[in-house]
Amino acid sequence: MANPLFSLEGETALITGGTRGIGQAVAVGLAEAGADIILIQRSEASVETKNAVEALGRNVHVYTADLSNKDDVEGLVPRILADGHTIRILVNCAGIQIRHAPEVFPGADFRAVLNVNLDAVFTLCREAGAHMLSLEPSETTGRRGSIINFASLLSFQGGLNVPAYAASKGAVTQLTKSFANSWAKRGVNVNAIAPGYIATEMNTALINDEARAASISERIPAGRWGNPDDFKGTSVFLASKASDYVSGHTLVVDGGWMGR
Numbered sequence: 001m002a003n004p005l006f007s008l009e010g011e012t013a014l015i016t017g018g019t020r021g022i023g024q025a026v027a028v029g030l031a032e033a034g035a036d037i038i039l040i041q042r043s044e045a046s047v048e049t050k051n052a053v054e055a056l057g058r059n060v061h062v063y064t065a066d067l068s069n070k071d072d073v074e075g076l077v078p079r080i081l082a083d084g085h086t087i088r089i090l091v092n093c094a095g096i097q098i099r100h101a102p103e104v105f106p107g108a109d110f111r112a113v114l115n116v117n118l119d120a121v122f123t124l125c126r127e128a129g130a131h132m133l134s135l136e137p138s139e140t141t142g143r144r145g146s147i148i149n150f151a152s153l154l155s156f157q158g159g160l161n162v163p164a165y166a167a168s169k170g171a172v173t174q175l176t177k178s179f180a181n182s183w184a185k186r187g188v189n190v191n192a193i194a195p196g197y198i199a200t201e202m203n204t205a206l207i208n209d210e211a212r213a214a215s216i217s218e219r220i221p222a223g224r225w226g227n228p229d230d231f232k233g234t235s236v237f238l239a240s241k242a243s244d245y246v247s248g249h250t251l252v253v254d255g256g257w258m259g260r
Contacts, residue, residue: 005242009034010140013239014080014087014128016067016120017094019046021200022150022228026091029232030239031058034140035089038080040065061085067094067120068112077127088138089239090128090147092121095168099161110164117168118175121149125179125190132188144187146239149176151194151250153257169194173250180248189247191238196254198226222255 013035017023027037027049036059039049044062053060063080065072080087095117098109125147132145152169153159159166173192180190197216217225234253237243252258 004140006236006240007034007140008089008236008240011035011088011138011239012038012086013089013091014038014040014077014124015091015093016040016124017092017150018049020048022195022198022231023091023093024049024052025228026093026231026235028052028056029229029235030089030091031056031060032232033236033240034058035239036060038063038085038087040067040076040094042066068115070115070119070123073120073123074127077124077131081131086135087128087131088135088141088145090124090132090145091235091239092124092147092149092172094120095150095165097162097165101161102163105163110167113164114168114171117165118171121172122175125149125175129179129183129188129190133183133186137187141239141241142244143189143241145189146243147176147179147188147190148235148238149190149192151176151192153194153196153252153254155192155194155250156258176250177248184247189238189243191243191246191248192250193231193234193238194250194252194254195231196220196226196252196257198228198230200228219260220255220257221260224255226253226255 013030015027018027018039031053037053039062050060065076135144151172154166155169155173176192
């Protein structure tokens with residue numbers, strides 16, 4: 001039997017960005033810990049994560065939404081609740097990246113990144129959090145709910161040619177603290193995870209730049225780039241009873257990068 005400190009039996013997790021990469025690994029990790037999963041996808045065409053969760057014997061539901069569309073985002077949680085679901089865990093993992101030199105960064109691209117990486121996160125935290133606050137504490141975790149926002153090393157560093165992404169992820173860490181300050185005493189823990197350099201599709205441009213990729217690898221104390229499965233345990237921890245006294249924290253998962 002799994003350690004009850006890390007059990008998510010009977011919980012339901014709403015996850016954005018779960019069709020690939022880190023989000024997919026998190027969805028599978030939470031399901032392995034006992035949670036049922038609600039996936040937010042652009043379309044129903046991607047079934048890899050759904051199939052992986054179902055293979056674990058967990059329930060999975062797919063809702064389609066464009067996270068860059070304000071109306072889609074604002075209507076998402078009401079749609080899910082109207083179908084009778086109870087959301088105990090929210091994972092905001094969806095994000096986009098657009099690269100330009102700062103002096104030529106288009107305003108439209110800047111706004112597009114913030115729409116998905118920040119505005120959608122705020123709206124889903126607000127809507128799912130309000131729902132969680134209305135619930136009785138869970139028998140499994142002892143609290144009403146858990147929210148996990150995905151930040152980045154660029155919550156702390158500026159990066160190169162990614163001012164919109166850096167701005168959005170810096171804001172996510174502050175948003176996380178702000179919600180946590182209001183909700184921790186009311187039974188909803190809000191935390192963030194800041195990935196380091198992870199071998200995912202979003203980092204293809206960096207990986208393909210041999211010189212830059214080599215310089216990054218040399219600085220990572222762990223001696224390797226991360227992979228999506230490195231986020232299973234951290235997500236289960238922040239969603240479970242094990243993290244009961246952890247709130248407003250940004251957990252860096254970077255192989256030691258920030259310690260250098």
